[in-house]
Amino acid sequence: MAIEDFYTKTRRILANLLEETPKADREQLLDAYAELLTRLHAEESHRMLTEVIEDARTRLDARLSPDPIRQTIAGVQSTLQDLWNNLWR
Numbered sequence: 001m002a003i004e005d006f007y008t009k010t011r012r013i014l015a016n017l018l019e020e021t022p023k024a025d026r027e028q029l030l031d032a033y034a035e036l037l038t039r040l041h042a043e044e045s046h047r048m049l050t051e052v053i054e055d056a057r058t059r060l061d062a063r064l065s066p067d068p069i070r071q072t073i074a075g076v077q078s079t080l081q082d083l084w085n086n087l088w089r
Helices: 003-023 026-064 068-087
Strands: none
Touching (some): 003 026, 026 068
16 A cells, blocks of 8 residues: 555545544544554554565565576665665655
């Protein structure tokens, strides 16, 4: 899930909060929606961490491979990722 998907889900949760506000106790709504947002954040964080670990595992496997082509591809991927990360810091 990309940032746009997270944004969409968060917006949907907040829209539900605003829609239910006149009908329910404010404190109960805040607790319920804070829990929903926390759960959504945890799921997204877990998914992103899993992607990073899988990517790192793939790169490590390629670097340790006896095949020189896979090693070269892994080196190029690492270089591009380092360049990308430095651009966004």
